[in-house]
Amino acid sequence: MISQLSWKIGGQQGEGVESTDRIFSTALNRLGYYLYGYRHFSSRIKGGHTNNKIRISTKPIRAISDDLDILVAFDQESIDLNAHELRKGGVVVADAKFSPSLPEGIDAKLFPVPITAIADELGTSLMKNMVASGASWALLGLPLEVFNKAVEEEFGRKGAAVVEKNVEAVKRGSDYVLELAGGPLEEFKLLPADGEQKLFMIGNDAMGLGALAAGCRFMPAYPITPASEVMEYLIKKLPKFGGTVIQTEDEIAAITMAIGANFGGARSMTASAGPGLSLMMEAIGLAGMTETPVVIVDTQRGGPSTGLPTKQEQSDINAMIYGTHGEIPKIVLAPSSIEECFYDMIEAFNLAERYQCPVIVLTDLQLSLGKQSCDMLDYSKVNIDRGKLVTNTPELEPNQLFKRYEFTEDGISPRVLPGEKYGIHHVTGVEHDETGRPSESAVNRKKMMDKRLGKLNNIQVTNPxxxxxxxxxxxxxxxxxxxxxxxxxxxxxxxxxxxxxxxxxxxxxxxxxxxxxxxxxxxxxxxxxxxxxxxxxxxxxxxxxxxxxxxxxxxxxxxxxxxxxxxxxxxxxxxxx
Known part of the structure; x- marks a missing residue:
């Protein structure tokens, strides 16, 4: 028996690859295995090769495997593009419809299964993903009832008849391949998992959950790969907690809405990728100048311009640090695991309010969209820090304004929310004095720049x-x-x-x-x-x-x-x- 195994499914985009992977990995997660997934997909809505790879282990893992044990192929292209990863003695489960063949030099077992034909017999070719899943699951010798439970969870909302058909598709695929192979493959039998409950999620979902736990209640955003899932997650969750998500007309509207909401006292964030962040830069500078907290997620992808929107890259570092014109205080965090995506979002909101500046949470496509196992989250670690937020301002003299940008020893000024009695002050993107009134005084300019930039001199961040x-x-x-x-x-x-x-x-x-x-x-x-x-x-x-x-x-x-x-x-x- 083995302690880990790598499984991949490939086909054309829109062919059911994603749902097959989702059900397969969900069933494995139910058994308590550790999983690490990676999606290779086209930037087209439909068509173009796509594949999902899952690494399965009895121990924690945080990397894609070099090799491949089992490949499930819906077309010959999937074999041609991925067979080189197969280890000696690996397995290919392929749809017999296209008369599959292995490239020269590949030492692997090929099991042609009439995947599409079986699905057609059951009423629709859409179920071929379940036939393929059942076939590969059976070769591992894992309990079919666990897989069927995952199928029920996936299709239950469509009714009992749909669930029954898909369960039958799984059984047909399983029966066919077991007869072809003579039973489960002994060399691919996994050691039992620890059975402990684990979370299984993508980084984007973890960041969305972290924002929710941090008290975020408003997210304006514009869809963009690979950031859209943050918005999609919060669309489902925020209304349950009195919050909302707005799909804006563009990224400029998204960041300015987020800044406005934070100014009004509601914790707010937005999320995008490189092209969207480029559009946000002027407004991020506004947040720095007005010392308004805001959290921005940047899920890096291949650039420049549209570049490789569905591929891995880490090329936004300079842009996130230096992208704004002029000089402002900002904080750039880079979580490196699913757990850190959750906890770092909470810290990002606290840092934004503590230092009254933009905080950028920088991930990459692999972390944002790669689905991984992680330990159960500890909500007792969630702490809300709103910094120098003043709720009882002292009475002011007539015609006196609140010193929102007051010079202080640590550079962080007292902050009030709109409507606070005795808290009236000016807010402007031009240089200003302590009350927010525009000022072009050279002396004031230097003091204000030193104040803003000095806020981060003694920054305290958990595990930098x-x-x-x-x-x-x-x-x-x-x-x-x-x-x-x-x-x-x-x-x-x-x-x-x-x-x-x-x-x-x-x-x-x-x-x-x-x-x-x-x-x-x-x-x-x-x-x-x-x-x-x-x-x-x-x-x-x-x-x-x-x-x-x-x-x-x-x-x-x-x-x-x-x-x-x-x-x-x-x-x-x-x-x-």
Whole structure:
């Protein structure tokens, strides 16, 4: 029996690949397995090759596997594009309709199953995804009743007759392949899972849930891949808590609505991807100038322009740090796991109000859309901090205005909500004095700039870097961000087996850069390897800018739209030793 296995399904977009993956993985989650999924999909609504890959394990996992055990193929293209991943002795379950064949040199078992024909016999070809699922599930020797329960959950809203038909499709696929293979494949039998309850979600859903727990009650947004699921999640959830989501006409409207809502006292956020964030930059500058808290999620994708909207990249780092004209205080967080997507959203809202500035939560497509297992969330950790929000302002003299932008020792001024007695003041995007009145005084200008920028001098953020440093002086200090952290950890196991000592830092606070926490590890490192999905080494540039160590830094870059695999990280690091 084996402790982990990799399964992939491929076909044309709109052919049921996504729903097959969803039901298959839901059933595995019910059994208590740890899962890590990744979607490769086209930017077209229908048509174009798509595939979903799931890694199944009895232990926690945070990376895509290098190889593949089972491939379910709805067309020959899926075999041609993905067969190279199959390990020796792997399996292909393919629709007999297209007379499937394996590419030359592929050592795998091919099981042609009349997937479409069986579905047609049951009344509709739409059920071919259930036939395929049943076939691959049966080869693993897993209990069919668990899978049928997942089918009931998926189709229950359509009525008992639809559920019954789909359950029958699963059974037909299972029976056919078991007869063809002579029973379940012993080499693919998984060890029993721990059976413990786990959450199974994408990063976007975790961020939506985190925003909800943080007290967010308004989200204006414009749909864009790969951020749309944040909005879709909150569309379903916010009304239950007295909140709402508005689909705006564009991203400019979305960010300005979010700023306005925060000014009015309602915690609000928006979410987008690179092109949308470009449109938001002027308004983000307004939030910085008016010291209005706002939370923005940027789910990175391939750029520039429309670029590769459905592919992996980490190329928005510079844009998120430097994108606004002029200079404002801002905070850029980068969660690296599903759990961090949840907890970091709560912290983002607290930081935005504590420091009265924009907070950008930066993810990437792999983390945003990759479905993963995670531990049950601890809601006792949720704490709401509204910063210097004043609710009982002292009485003012006649014609005196509230000093909303008062010069203070820590640079953070008292904040009031509209309607607060004795809290009246001006709000403007031009430079202003302590009461908000426009001012072009050179002396005031310098003091206001110093005040705003100084707010972050002593910023306190939970775990600005995540460190795994078992060696005092390692051969390599590997640095990563966002979704690549788990991939690095898996590659490190192989490196250590080869005698290469490694430490690992995942940077979680990109701006202001956590130099004080990072420096001791950089100082001791013989060589620093910075891993990132972009062409211009943006994360490495931040390290050089804030700390130096240019003579130690080596960059490993990948910008072809695909995520890092453990083997790629291992080979690249091995060459640098």
């Amino acid at each position: 870097i995540h460190v795994d440093a078992p060696h005092d002086e390692a051969d390599l200090l590997i640095v990563s961000m966002s979704s690549t952290g788990g991939t690095v950890d898996e590659a490190r196991i192989r490196l250590e087996e080869q005698g290469v000592t490694t430490n690992h830092i995942t940077v979680r606070l990109l701006y202001p850069f956590p130099s004080e926490q990072f420096a001791p590890y950089a100082e001791k490192a013989k060589k620093i390897v910075v891993l990132e999905n972009n062409a211009t080494a943006q994360l490495a540039a931040q390290i050089k800018l804030n700390l130096g160590y240019g003579d130690k830094i080596e960059s490993v870059l990948k910008y072809d739209g695909n995520p890092f695999l453990p083997s790629i990280v291992y080979n690249a690091c091995k060459e640098l030793v």
